[in-house]
Amino acid sequence: xxxxxxxxxxxxxxxxxxxxxxxxxxLSAMGLKLNMARGKPGAKQLxxxxxxxxxxxxxxxxxxxxxxxxxxxxMGLDCAREYFADVLGCRKEEVLAGGNASLELMxxxxxxxxxxxxxGFEKPWCRLEKIKWLCPAPGYDRHFKITEHFGFExxxxxxTSTGPDMDMVEELVKDEAVKGMWCVPKYSNPDGIxxxxxxxxxxxxxxxxxxxxxxxxxxxxxxxxxxxDFVPFVDIVSLCRECGNPNMVYEFASTSKVTFPGAGIxxxxxxxENLRYYQKILSIRTIGYNKINQLMHVRYLKNKAHTLELxxxxxxxxxxxxxxxLRHLENDIAPTGIARWEKPEGGYFxxxxxxxxxxxxxxxxxxxxGVVMTGAGATYPYGVDPDDSxxxxxxxxxxLDELEKxxxxxxxxxxxxALEKLSA
Amino acid sequence: xxxxxxxxxxxxxxxxxxxxxxxxxxLSAMGLKLNMARGKPGAKQLxxxxxxxxxxxxxxxxxxxxxxxxxxxxMGLDCAREYFADVLGCRKEEVLAGGNASLELMxxxxxxxxxxxxxGFEKPWCRLEKIKWLCPAPGYDRHFKITEHFGFExxxxxxTSTGPDMDMVEELVKDEAVKGMWCVPKYSNPDGIxxxxxxxxxxxxxxxxxxxxxxxxxxxxxxxxxxxDFVPFVDIVSLCRECGNPNMVYEFASTSKVTFPGAGIxxxxxxxENLRYYQKILSIRTIGYNKINQLMHVRYLKNKAHTLELxxxxxxxxxxxxxxxLRHLENDIAPTGIARWEKPEGGYFxxxxxxxxxxxxxxxxxxxxGVVMTGAGATYPYGVDPDDSxxxxxxxxxxLDELEKxxxxxxxxxxxxALEKLSA
Numbered sequence: 001x002x003x004x005x006x007x008x009x010x011x012x013x014x015x016x017x018x019x020x021x022x023x024x025x026x027l028s029a030m031g032l033k034l035n036m037a038r039g040k041p042g043a044k045q046l047x048x049x050x051x052x053x054x055x056x057x058x059x060x061x062x063x064x065x066x067x068x069x070x071x072x073x074x075m076g077l078d079c080a081r082e083y084f085a086d087v088l089g090c091r092k093e094e095v096l097a098g099g100n101a102s103l104e105l106m107x108x109x110x111x112x113x114x115x116x117x118x119x120g121f122e123k124p125w126c127r128l129e130k131i132k133w134l135c136p137a138p139g140y141d142r143h144f145k146i147t148e149h150f151g152f153e154x155x156x157x158x159x160t161s162t163g164p165d166m167d168m169v170e171e172l173v174k175d176e177a178v179k180g181m182w183c184v185p186k187y188s189n190p191d192g193i194x195x196x197x198x199x200x201x202x203x204x205x206x207x208x209x210x211x212x213x214x215x216x217x218x219x220x221x222x223x224x225x226x227x228x229d230f231v232p233f234v235d236i237v238s239l240c241r242e243c244g245n246p247n248m249v250y251e252f253a254s255t256s257k258v259t260f261p262g263a264g265i266x267x268x269x270x271x272x273e274n275l276r277y278y279q280k281i282l283s284i285r286t287i288g289y290n291k292i293n294q295l296m297h298v299r300y301l302k303n304k305a306h307t308l309e310l311x312x313x314x315x316x317x318x319x320x321x322x323x324x325x326l327r328h329l330e331n332d333i334a335p336t337g338i339a340r341w342e343k344p345e346g347g348y349f350x351x352x353x354x355x356x357x358x359x360x361x362x363x364x365x366x367x368x369x370g371v372v373m374t375g376a377g378a379t380y381p382y383g384v385d386p387d388d389s390x391x392x393x394x395x396x397x398x399x400l401d402e403l404e405k406x407x408x409x410x411x412x413x414x415x416x417x418a419l420e421k422l423s424a
Numbered sequence: 425x426x427x428x429x430x431x432x433x434x435x436x437x438x439x440x441x442x443x444x445x446x447x448x449x450x451l452s453a454m455g456l457k458l459n460m461a462r463g464k465p466g467a468k469q470l471x472x473x474x475x476x477x478x479x480x481x482x483x484x485x486x487x488x489x490x491x492x493x494x495x496x497x498x499m500g501l502d503c504a505r506e507y508f509a510d511v512l513g514c515r516k517e518e519v520l521a522g523g524n525a526s527l528e529l530m531x532x533x534x535x536x537x538x539x540x541x542x543x544g545f546e547k548p549w550c551r552l553e554k555i556k557w558l559c560p561a562p563g564y565d566r567h568f569k570i571t572e573h574f575g576f577e578x579x580x581x582x583x584t585s586t587g588p589d590m591d592m593v594e595e596l597v598k599d600e601a602v603k604g605m606w607c608v609p610k611y612s613n614p615d616g617i618x619x620x621x622x623x624x625x626x627x628x629x630x631x632x633x634x635x636x637x638x639x640x641x642x643x644x645x646x647x648x649x650x651x652x653d654f655v656p657f658v659d660i661v662s663l664c665r666e667c668g669n670p671n672m673v674y675e676f677a678s679t680s681k682v683t684f685p686g687a688g689i690x691x692x693x694x695x696x697e698n699l700r701y702y703q704k705i706l707s708i709r710t711i712g713y714n715k716i717n718q719l720m721h722v723r724y725l726k727n728k729a730h731t732l733e734l735x736x737x738x739x740x741x742x743x744x745x746x747x748x749x750l751r752h753l754e755n756d757i758a759p760t761g762i763a764r765w766e767k768p769e770g771g772y773f774x775x776x777x778x779x780x781x782x783x784x785x786x787x788x789x790x791x792x793x794g795v796v797m798t799g800a801g802a803t804y805p806y807g808v809d810p811d812d813s814x815x816x817x818x819x820x821x822x823x824l825d826e827l828e829k830x831x832x833x834x835x836x837x838x839x840x841x842a843l844e845k846l847s848a
Contacts, residue, residue, distance in 0.1 A: 038495065046493040050482040053716060058474040069470040069684045071462065099523055100714040107709045115538055115550065115574065126539065126550040142708075149708045150539065256711075260493040263716035284566075284573045285531045287680070290524040292477065292687035293717065 002335035005422055017419040020412055024369065027409050032370035034406040039189070039348035040397040041261055044317045049259045049310070055300045061292070068291040074283055075275070076267075080294035084267035086304040087223060088253060089235035095269050096278070099289045102254035102266035106216060107146050109250050109268070112281050113179070113214065114150050119247055119277035121212040125150075125179065134172060134181035136164035138351055138379030138390045140189040143182040143218065152179070154381035159188065161342070163195035166202045176209035180216060186233050187221035190351040190379055190392035192344025200234055204243040215240070217251040223308060224257060226315040226322060227345040230308050237269050246271045255297060257314070257348065258307060265289075265297045321395040324403050325350050332411035338418040350393040351379070358417040359388045365413035371406045426759035429846055441843040444836055448793065451833050456794035458830040463613070463772035464821040465685055468741045473683045473734070479724045485716070492715040498707055499699070500691075504718035508691035510728040511647060512677060513659035519693050520702070523713045526678040526690035530640060531570050533674050533692070536705050537603070537638065538574050543671055543701035545636040549574075549603065558596060558605035560588035562775055562803035562814045564613040567606040567642065576603070578805035583612065585766070587619035590626045600633035604640060610657055611645035614775040614803055614816035616768025624658055628667040639664070641675040647732060648681060650739040650746060651769040654732050661693050670695045679721060681738070681772065682731060689713075689721045745819040748827050749774050756835035762842040774817040775803070782841040783812045789837035795830045 005013065061068050063077045075081065076097025085092040098105050109118075117124040125131055133152040135144055136159050148154060155172060157164045163185070172178050183203070185195040195203075203215065217236050225231060240249045247270070255264035270278075301307045326343060329352065333339050339354040354362060359376040366373055374392040377385040393410070395403055429437065485492050487501045499505065500521025509516040522529050533542075541548040549555055557576040559568055560583050572578060579596060581588045587609070596602055607627070609619040619627075627639065641660050649655060664673045671694070679688035694702075725731045750767060753776065757763050763778040778786060783800040790797055798816040801809040817834070819827055 040495050043491070046485075046491065050485060050493065052482075053480040053485065053720075054478075054482050056477040058476075058478050061470075061474060061477065067467070067470065069474065069687065071464050071685045100717075101711045104710040111535060111539065115535065142711075145708050149705075260716055261495045262712045263493065263714045281573075284569050286528040287525045287566075288686045290687045290714065290717065292684055293524075293714065296477075 002332070004335070004337035005418055006337060010423070013419055013422050017416065017423055020416045020419060024365070024412055024416060027412070028369040030370075032405060032409070034371045034398055034402050036394050036398065036403075036406055036410075037372045037374050038397070039257070039394045041257055041314075042317065042397050042399065045314050045396070046260065048313050048317070052259050052296060052300045056292070056296050061295065063291070063295050063298075068295040071287060073291060074279060074288050076289055077291050077294045077298070079298045080265060083298050083301065083303065084253060084269065087307065088219065088251065088267070088269055089233070090237045090251075090269045093272050094237050094275065095267055096275060097289065097294055098266040098268060100263050100266065100293070102218070102220070102252040102256070102268075103142060105266055105268045106143070106218065106252055108285070109214070109216070110146055110150060112278070113212070116281060118212050118214065119274045130177045132175065132178045134164075134169060134178060135381045136181070136183065137381060138190050138392070139182060140184060140218070141374070141378040141383070143216070144381050147182070148382060156381050159191055159193070161193055163188075163193070163199035166199055170202065170206065173206050173208040173210070173213060178208070179210050179212065180214035182216050182218065184218045184220055185236070186219060187224060187344055187347025189220065189347065190349035190390075191342050192347045192349055192351060193342055194231070197234070200236070200239065201243070204236065204239040204245060204249075206245065206248070208248070213248060215249040217249050219251055219253045221257070221347040222253055223304070223311050224348070225311065225346040226318040230311070237271065241271065247274050250274070255301065258301065258310065259297060263293070265294050318396060320400055321403055322350065324400060325393055325395045325407055328407035328411050333414060336415060336418065339414060348394060348396055350395065352391045352393060353389050354391065354414060355418060356387045356389055357421060358414060359385060359391050361417040361420065362391065362410075362414045365416055366410055369409050369413065371409050373410070426756070428759070428761035429842055430761060434847070437843055437846050441840065441847055444840045444843060448789070448836055448840060451836065452793040454794070456829060456833070458795045458822055458826050460818050460822065460827075460830055460834075461796045461798050462821070463681070463818045465681055465738075466741065466821050466823065469738050469820070470684065472737050472741070476683050476720060476724045480716070480720050485719065487715070487719050487722075492719040495711060497715060498703060498712050500713055501715050501718045501722070503722045504689060507722050507725065507727065508677060508693065511731065512643065512675065512691070512693055513657070514661045514675075514693045517696050518661050518699065519691055520699060521713065521718055522690040522692060524687050524690065524717070526642070526644070526676040526680070526692075527566060529690055529692045530567070530642065530676055532709070533638070533640070534570055534574060536702070537636070540705060542636050542638065543698045554601045556599065556602045558588075558593060558602060559805045560605070560607065561805060562614050562816070563606060564608060564642070565798070565802040565807070567640070568805050571606070572806060580805050583615055583617070585617055587612075587617070587623035590623055594626065594630065597630050597632040597634070597637060602632070603634050603636065604638035606640050606642065608642045608644055609660070610643060611648060611768055611771025613644065613771065614773035614814075615766050616771045616773055616775060617766055618655070621658070624660070624663065625667070628660065628663040628669060628673075630669065630672070632672070637672060639673040641673050643675055643677045645681070645771040646677055647728070647735050648772070649735065649770040650742040654735070661695065665695065671698050674698070679725065682725065682734065683721060687717070689718050742820060744824055745827055746774065748824060749817055749819045749831055752831035752835050756832075757838060760839060760842065763838060772818060772820055774819065776815045776817060777813050778815065778838060779842060780811045780813055781845060782838060783809060783815050785841040785844065786815060786834075786838045789840055790834055793833050793837065795833050797834070
């Protein structure tokens with residue numbers, strides 16, 4: 001029944017729009033309240049790991065000879081640093097095991113650069129006239145917000161199927177006002193693509209005019225495959241060292257989507273030199289991170305191999321949700337030719353690119369029918385998508401039956417938005 | 425045998441010094457390793473609360489209708505905010521329930537003022553020529569470090585037995601470059617004194633030239649009596665409001681010395697207006713604080729009344745340690761007249777003031793005999809005690825038998841330092 005809208009006649013389009021609107025009225029009337037706005041694990045995933053809170057024994061709260069209950073160990077428990085070194089493929093000495101939020105570790109690096117400067121660079125960024133920052137987009141809104149918040153000029157770098165447009169990046173970093181770049185290298189937020197080996201090598205080899213250029217490498221989905229087995233991934237800390245940029249990178253990871261979102265443990269990996277410098281700042285900033293939570297996590301997750309087994313259980317819950325999203329897009333949208341999307345094998349999102357000018361209207365229609373999505377534009381710097389095209393779908397939170405309904409509505413809304421435009 | 429050194433003859437002093445040195449040699453030879461450097465609870469205190477880690481049930485991880493396992497609730501769980509409101513005597517709406525470190529909450533307020541300015545004041549402090557900061561001293565080294573780290577000029581305000589010298593404070597705040605003041609109002613670090621009602625009222629009523637003057641009210645020992653029952657204490661947030669300074673104060677507290685140091689929960693209390701503003705910054709800085717840890721704490725500590733019962737158990741461990749410190753000072757130092765000290769009824773420290781010029785030498789002798797103390801000068805801005813007089817004793821960490829030995833050595837070292845000086 002559906003065919004490419006571009007080949008349809010005025011009458012066909014008009015008939016389609018009437019049909020879609022009729023269906024929309026019916027669905028809207030159901031008073032649904034569905035949420036696909038954030039990459040929030042669903043209740044079933046949380047149930048899988050809830051025994052985490054019961055895994056500590058009150059008589060076994062030492063990690064080696066360190067009493068996890070008391071002050072000390074600013075860089076985190078050794079076992080927690082080892083755990084993340086195992087997961088990320090770097091060395092324990094390159095890891096800071098942190099608190100419950102990797103986002104806060106990221107904010108603190110930017111904030112430190114702003115107030116005091118980073119390792120080896122005396123001039124804090126707040127003393128500079130202008131800071132520019134590279135934002136591969138679509139990307140993660142919370143990343144962009146941090147750098148916007150500090151008044152940096154955000155420069156959009158288009159994402160390709162192999163990562164950021166590297167020709168453009170290599171050109172831009174010749175400007176010494178360009179101080180850094182955000183990256184989500186594996187199952188990028190929102191496209192779900194994995195940076196290619198070539199892209200990663202080009203990034204690690206960048207010749208930046210700014211000596212204190214910061215590569216913010218948010219490896220948020222480093223072990224988060226849902227549609228295939230774990231895919232090994234390069235250790236960016238080693239690679240940057242090999243490529244002559246040992247102090248350029250700060251890598252981040254967390255267990256927010258392994259155990260509990262907002263109550264997991266996080267990590268930052270970078271050169272030992274960077275870490276030594278940062279430790280001095282950290283000793284002023286905090287008394288240390290929560291070692292009891294670190295101990296609880298290491299006892300529970302054990303190591304990378306054991307964690308990958310757990311990730312398969314998450315995948316069992318997540319895979320059908322992503323299949324549902326892709327099936328709806330395939331059946332309801334593909335024939336109309338009004339959008340394209342990637343088919344991720346890991347991560348938390350499906351990124352849809354509609355024809356220009358449809359995203360806002362689509363999400364407005366969704367909202368009015370009770371389906372909340374990530375705001376249109378959120379995946380671009382300053383929240384402005386120049387094409388009004390990208391929509392981030394986060395299918396993890398709703399239950400499968402709700403998701404079916406939400407996707408039905410979403411696809412319908414996108415078709416209405418397209419038909420309205422073509423009929424106008 | 426001991427008598428005031430000032431009334432002793434040269435011969436008597438010389439004989440004393442020989443005697444003390446002989447004893448010192450013997451004690452040094454024992455190869456002791458004792459630590460009275462930080463306000464770190466001892467193992468017995470941690471044992472009291474270790475069942476905290478077993479108090480959560482995997483099937484009961486909701487707080488009301490909020491799933492503590494998932495993202496959300498940036499200001500902390502309602503029950504955690506209620507808990508701290510109960511402890512501090514303010515309203516739940518005035519409380520942010522935070523992570524494991526109140527020090528980090530403090531750092532973040534200063535850092536936010538520096539990078540973005542606080543509520544209602546567009547001009548961030550990093551854009552100002554000069555910032556001055558009031559530091560009642562002796563005080564807490566980590567407080568001083570934070571403000572030193574941001575390049576503020578630290579101004580020493582002498583502590584009296586009723587709190588900071590308020591005549592001086594009232595004069596100093598007429599300078600609009602003076603942007604704030606550190607306070608530990610109850611069982612101050614290190615003197616252990618409680619600010620008098622009059623002092624507190626004068627603080628809350630300050631007429632500051634700087635409209636964004638920040639009162640950093642670290643109520644670290646708000647329920648930490650060890651030598652008497654809980655003493656009610658004024659709610660500074662209400663008092664500042666009554667005195668016409670509703671947005672001046674940020675109060676801090678934590679359970680670091682109630683449950684686990686470094687793995688407790690923390691809180692910040694301030695006006696609702698301040699909190700609304702800060703929430704916007706916080707939403708960029710972090711995804712939220714660890715709600716599982718908050719839930720665990722509220723289930724375990726229940727409320728203020730229940731927590732005060734627990735604090736009595738801590739007091740049973742702490743009181744003999746403080747008695748030991750005071751007994752040694754009374755027996756070994758008081759007769760010589762070379763030092764004075766307060767007799768705290770709560771908190772974590774005993775603050776000793778030696779005759780001028782004895783602190784460094786005393787602690788050097790201690791160190792060489794295997795007793796580590798807080799560095800001389802640490803209790804003053806920039807780590808410099810102009811009189812080289814103040815020594816902070818932290819008796820909580822060693823076991824009682826170790827403490828007896830450590831205090832014996834400490835008193836001996838102080839006497840040697842005095843005798844050396846008088847004999848020179």
